[in-house]
Amino acid sequence: MRLILIGLTLLLILIQYPLWLGKGSWLRVWDLSRQLDSALAREQELKDRNAKLASEVQDLKEGTGAVEERARYELGLIKDNEVFVQILESDSKKVSADMAAKPPGK
Numbered sequence: 001m002r003l004i005l006i007g008l009t010l011l012l013i014l015i016q017y018p019l020w021l022g023k024g025s026w027l028r029v030w031d032l033s034r035q036l037d038s039a040l041a042r043e044q045e046l047k048d049r050n051a052k053l054a055s056e057v058q059d060l061k062e063g064t065g066a067v068e069e070r071a072r073y074e075l076g077l078i079k080d081n082e083v084f085v086q087i088l089e090s091d092s093k094k095v096s097a098d099m100a101a102k103p104p105g106k
Helices: 002-021 026-062 065-075 089-101
Strands: none
Touching: 002 026, 026 065
16 A cells, blocks of 8 residues: 555656646746746837837928927027027026116116
8 A cells, every 4th residue: 555655646746747847837837928028018118119210200201390399409590580599597597696686776
């Protein structure tokens, strides 16, 4: 009886081995699942980035708004009949301090 019990225990261990440590084991499936989730997240990030770039390309091809905005901010260009006003933060603080120090009308 004892020999049968030992034999069945060994058989059970041999059957469980592929399930836990073999080629298609639970650990391997869990690891591959984790890798798949990571790859899917990265794929979604890249799809979002591609969509953003595609919309920017489309806007540059068809619309003038993006070109005009880049010309204004990067090159400092202005349209005809526009007045360019530049406000410097350090000067505006100084003017505000000077105006606060002087009484009005003087």
